Amino acid sequence: MCGIGGIIFWDGRPTDGSVVERLLKIQSHRGPDGQGYWAGDGAVLAHNRLAIIDVDAGYQPMLTDDEQFIIVYNGELYNFHELRTELEAFGHRFRTRCDTEVILKSYVQWGADCLQRFRGMFAFVIWDRTKRKVFAARDRVGIKPLFFYQGDSFFAFSSEIQGLLSFDGIPNKLSFPALDHYLHYQYIAAPLTIYKDVCKLLPAHYLLLSAKGPLAAPVPYWDVRFVADRSRSEVEWLKALDDEISQSVKLHLVSDVPFGAFLSGGIDSSSVVYHMSRYLEAPVKTYTIGFHEATYDEREYAGKVARFVGSDHHFEVVHPGSFNLLDDLLYKLVQHYGEPFADSSAIPTYFVSRLAGSHVKMVLSGDGGDELFAGYNTYTNILGSCDVRASKWKLLIARLFRSSINGSIARKARQLPCAEALLSHGTFYAYFRDDARKKLYKPETAALISEKEQGRLYCDFYERSRAKECLSALQYLDIKTYLPGDILTKVDVASMMHSLEVRVPLLDHKVIELAAQVPSELKIKLMGNGDIQKKYLLKKHADSLFPAGFFDRPKQGFGVPIDNWFGGKLFPEVQKRIMSKQGILGDLFNRDVLSELVSSPGAARNNSGRIWALVFLQAWAERFGYA
DSSP: OEEEEEEEETTOOOOOGGGGHHHHHHTGGGOBTOEEEEEETTEEEEEEEOOOSSTTTOOSSEEOTTSOEEEEEEEEETTHHHHHHHHHHTTOOOSOSSHHHHHHHHHHHHGGGGGGGOOEEEEEEEEETTTTEEEEEEOSSOSSOOEEEEOSSEEEEESSHHHHTTSTTOOOOBOHHHHHHHHHHSSOOTTOOSBTTOEEOOTTEEEEEESSSOOOOOEEOOOOOOOOOTTSOHHHHHHHHHHHHHHHHHHTTOOSSOEEEEOOSSHHHHHHHHHHHHHOSSOOEEEEEEESSGGGOOHHHHHHHHHHHTOEEEEEEEOGGGSOIIIIIHHHHHHHHOSOOOOTTHHHHHHHHHHHHTTOSEEEOOTTHHHHHTOSHHHHHHHHHTSSOGGGHHHHHHHHTSSSOOHHHHHHHHTOOHHHHHHHHHHHHOSSOHHHHHHHBOHHHHTTSOTTTTTHHHHHHHHHTOOSSHHHHHHHHHHHTHIIIIIIHHHHHHHHTTTOEEEOGGGSHHHHHHHTTSOGGGTSEEOTTSOEETTHHHHHHHHHHSOTTTTOSOOOOSOOOHHHHHTTTTHHHHHHHHTOSSHHHHHHBOHHHHHHHTSSHHHHHHTHHHHHHHHHHHHHHHHHOOO
């Protein structure tokens, strides 16, 4: 796990390491174990190293023996041993034991097709000195980030947007479509960034650029198809799921340094920790964050799992008196996220990463279970909206998700008004809904945001899903947008702030492809007592690992009691900040609408998510500025 960055001038002008000095300093937390750069031929490639594999020899940038190809790489390749054996059969010889050299020589051997062979998380750039070509790629679901800028005279890239802006000549002009997206969804999905001319490389895409060619568009190399396989029984599905998750966890344990796991006590992280305990001789080191507010506190459930698997368990309690949210932590988050990011669960993720990072250099997490196996309330709520009899949504789900879906019921499922479901899905997620954003913007701000752009990104992904069932289409949408844009961004940034690598075995592409074949009725199931069981198959899998009734409790999200904080002791400060006439809030937004959000402690409590989004935006603008 590392930080990468670099710049390639197409005219081949003389360059040296001074070009990347600021970049290496800005991204030093991503690689405290070393840093380096390579310069020549108008290119400078830089690398900050967090040593996990082949600690003594895996330094970057790394060159091929003939020095034609140079790579900088961030991530982990879990099947690199097998690929190395295959490459050796082609005559390749290796100087190191690390996965970086395997990626580099895989590209030499197979070109862009090498991506089909990789099993892992990655973002990397390879510079071909002879042909003066750039090959850049990002993993299938966007676990690792890659920001880039394409200009007429140069191409620049980095692991963090603030690192990219360290290069001269990259404009910082505010993207109003991205701002609108942020206020709606609390994050900014790829390829957008808060800066008009800076992009995120889409997950499962690569770039191939050269000095002679025009500016190139990213090329997709993988996609997930949701096609239900109803030939297997529930028992067979449970066996297949257990095998795939177990194998993925085993692969994710490859490491030359101490490691552990995040543990919330829910079925996702608990299942991962259980499988870890099967393969490790020593107790798994597990880490949990708790709160004084019982609604948000997961210590009891995490401790219960820890005792059952025999883990070496650690926890920390977070409360307003233990840190300064608005004058300290907020600005740390702004500095590292580099663009507005309003998911307040970044706060506990920061603390659990700090806790784990004080003990180990790598952890496994349970992220991905909700997207793959339908764990969010939005899925049941949205499916209800697919029928005009909205009050009968439980009955509708019972009809749509019976064990054999055929005949007239199947035809009805195919005819669901999924466009309406998409609209409802986006509305459910919204911090500021469409009408609220229109009221929030000053007229001159609204004029800079095209209504044609609003929702276009989501509609494009929705149509691309080719899913026949509404649930599958919504899952596809979340895997392409919310998962990489919010969940994985949150974890990557918060963990790398503490030089901690996080691996996500449930998001191995083999697990994803298996989950995409699971029938909808095994993801959301109407139980005999009339309740709806979300994530049914994954819960059945967890029930097979732990004692009966172990997970019989309501789903608990990984959040913070920010509503209590903003409606309590922090109210005077948030009111002061929201009502400031200075800065981006005063420049772009309607003061009367802002006033309503903080008119009283009760209003601040009810609008805590919106307030956090605005406070974060304000702090970002203060730190980085905008044009």
